Amino acid sequence: MRLLINIINQEGKQMNNTEIKIAKDTYWVGKIDNREVPFHRLVLSKGTTYNSYLLKTGKPTVIDTVDMEFGREYADQMEKLIDPLDISYIVINHTEPDHSGGLAALASRAANATIVCTEIAVPELQEMYKLHARNFLVVKDGDTLDIGGKTLLFKETPYLHTAETMITYCVEDKILFPCDIFSTHVAVGKLFSDEAGFDITEDFKGYYNAIIHPHRRYVRTLIEAVKDLEIEMIAPSHGFIIREDVRKYIDLYAELSRETTQGKKAAIVYTTLKNNTKKMAGILQNTLQANGIETAVWDAEKSGMSEILDSIAAADAVFIGSSTRYADMIGNLEPLLKELQQMNLEGKLAAAFGSYGWSGEAIEVIQDYLNGTNMTVQSTSEVIKSTGMTHVEFPIRVRFSPKDTDKTQKIKNAADFVSDLLLSSF
Numbered sequence: 001m002r003l004l005i006n007i008i009n010q011e012g013k014q015m016n017n018t019e020i021k022i023a024k025d026t027y028w029v030g031k032i033d034n035r036e037v038p039f040h041r042l043v044l045s046k047g048t049t050y051n052s053y054l055l056k057t058g059k060p061t062v063i064d065t066v067d068m069e070f071g072r073e074y075a076d077q078m079e080k081l082i083d084p085l086d087i088s089y090i091v092i093n094h095t096e097p098d099h100s101g102g103l104a105a106l107a108s109r110a111a112n113a114t115i116v117c118t119e120i121a122v123p124e125l126q127e128m129y130k131l132h133a134r135n136f137l138v139v140k141d142g143d144t145l146d147i148g149g150k151t152l153l154f155k156e157t158p159y160l161h162t163a164e165t166m167i168t169y170c171v172e173d174k175i176l177f178p179c180d181i182f183s184t185h186v187a188v189g190k191l192f193s194d195e196a197g198f199d200i201t202e203d204f205k206g207y208y209n210a211i212i213h214p215h216r217r218y219v220r221t222l223i224e225a226v227k228d229l230e231i232e233m234i235a236p237s238h239g240f241i242i243r244e245d246v247r248k249y250i251d252l253y254a255e256l257s258r259e260t261t262q263g264k265k266a267a268i269v270y271t272t273l274k275n276n277t278k279k280m281a282g283i284l285q286n287t288l289q290a291n292g293i294e295t296a297v298w299d300a301e302k303s304g305m306s307e308i309l310d311s312i313a314a315a316d317a318v319f320i321g322s323s324t325r326y327a328d329m330i331g332n333l334e335p336l337l338k339e340l341q342q343m344n345l346e347g348k349l350a351a352a353f354g355s356y357g358w359s360g361e362a363i364e365v366i367q368d369y370l371n372g373t374n375m376t377v378q379s380t381s382e383v384i385k386s387t388g389m390t391h392v393e394f395p396i397r398v399r400f401s402p403k404d405t406d407k408t409q410k411i412k413n414a415a416d417f418v419s420d421l422l423l424s425s426f
Ligand code: FEO
Pocket: 094, 096, 098, 099, 161, 180, 238
């Protein structure tokens, strides 16, 4: 069953969407959805809300929209507040369709509006909503926009939780509009957390754990971005608006994203043809060690099998790599991999890597061997399913030399991902 829950104001008066003001000239134009919504492979047992905001300034501006299922209803609601042709800007902080989904309906009526977003977001919005002919304003970290009586400041917050994400801060009102960040998945018909009738902390933490924590490395960027902002209200795009104890909730993100374990170890074992796989091992080692993970590196051709196996037995994460020659691994990795299948390596993380010139079969053969152990083997498929990240790939495949910036970054991303798994308690 789907309901639009009416918002009750502090005096107990039932309000229409058109009357919901959260600050001077700033209106909530959202949708409360109390279905048990399937979402990120979770079922939102308390429902959720899609919060959109209209700033009725000299250059009227909308910040985020609602889920695509409610686009027409949303645009109808917006028309009760403003002639859409008067809208100057539509800010899209995050392109996922639960927030950008109302854009198609709104943009078709708001024909004069410029869409404001990060550079990465432009082609996504153009493709999703057929907006190739629309005006876009690309904003970068720290840019400001005068919307006629108010000023918006934009901060890029990539990977919280997708690459194109940014947050918007209204300088005059001291309101942060962070879209997914600082949200809750609760639909109880109250707009503000202090009116909820219960402590929202567990819901706030639950949302963080489900949506933000897999990207906790990037919470540092967020904390840095907001540390000098005077924030009196957080107006996210799911759940409660926070206007009391605002810093408590920001501090919770800083606390929950901290590393919680120490003393982790990694072992990297490789064979190499032209030193490219060796260079990959070096990049992995440097990244892991920069993250505080003690890392041993072994050239399987130059080290004894028992020494390597002892190192693997003591490690929390194991990386095995080989160059590809004649569509297979090189050197003496195969006996080692067979030995690993006989060992109890439960609880360890494992990843395959390698440089290649044509097809990179060796990397896939290593992956197959690792899948035959009882380690948790990293794969692109699992990364996408568990986090939504598409910039982290396993096995780690690099064509020829890893020295190009993009290739080096790819290796670092994988090492950072494993580091984050090791250093987080959940
Ligand atoms: Fe609420 Fe990432 O969408």
